[in-house]
Amino acid sequence: MENFENEQFKEYWQKTEVIREYQQILYTFGDMRLPYVFVAEHHSYSDRTVVRRGVLYIEKPSILLPSHHYGPEFKEGFEHFKNLPQDAAFIMRSMGLPYSAINNKQSAHEELEYGRLQAVIDKLNNKLTQHDDTGTGLIKGVLNGADISLMRYSIGLMIKSAPENLKQFFDHMRRQRGEPIRLDEKIADEDIERLFG
Numbered sequence: 001m002e003n004f005e006n007e008q009f010k011e012y013w014q015k016t017e018v019i020r021e022y023q024q025i026l027y028t029f030g031d032m033r034l035p036y037v038f039v040a041e042h043h044s045y046s047d048r049t050v051v052r053r054g055v056l057y058i059e060k061p062s063i064l065l066p067s068h069h070y071g072p073e074f075k076e077g078f079e080h081f082k083n084l085p086q087d088a089a090f091i092m093r094s095m096g097l098p099y100s101a102i103n104n105k106q107s108a109h110e111e112l113e114y115g116r117l118q119a120v121i122d123k124l125n126n127k128l129t130q131h132d133d134t135g136t137g138l139i140k141g142v143l144n145g146a147d148i149s150l151m152r153y154s155i156g157l158m159i160k161s162a163p164e165n166l167k168q169f170f171d172h173m174r175r176q177r178g179e180p181i182r183l184d185e186k187i188a189d190e191d192i193e194r195l196f197g
Helices: 002-014 086-094 117-130 143-177 189-196
Strands: 017-020 032-041 048-058 072-074 100-106 111-114 137-140
Touching: 002 143, 017 117, 017 143, 032 117, 032 143, 048 117, 048 143, 072 143, 100 143, 117 137, 137 143
Parallel strands: 032 137, 072 100
Antiparallel strands: 017 137, 032 048, 048 100, 048 111
16 A cells, blocks of 8 residues: 555656746745645546645745754645655755745635636636736646645745755854855855755
8 A cells, every 4th residue: 555655646746747936035034925826637527627726834944954854844734745755755855955844725715617727727827927926836736636746846946945045044144143245155065064964
């Protein structure tokens, strides 16, 4: 049974497609509230699409990591996290992502849109573009694996944000110590090793 769950997890992960993502980096020193729209093909009818709207709540990252835990902790709204394959869990820990608690809350009732999946995606994407909405994610996946798709979306944002988060963290530490920050200064490998070593 465990193998089946692993395979299913991988299938949902691979079938996830981020159509549109949050355009900024995640806050280094504050909590985030990221709205999303998740879309998936209906189980029984190919001319209907299921749409779920919700919000991901991401606590501010803890850059200085406790030695016993690495990476994000998926909490409420991520029932399949316990089925994360061991190799994926190992890779996540070895990436040295900051610790952050992530919760998923569906903010509206599930909607049924008439139309094929791609047509509904195009319509939603156009609407977000027209409203100049750079904060709402649009994620395509498999209905039974919606939380897995949202895990993939969250991790992608954390990876994208990590270099700038680290830079801001070091800048903050140096300002607190009264050390000057040069314009050409870069984060050294030793700095990263000291944090995540």
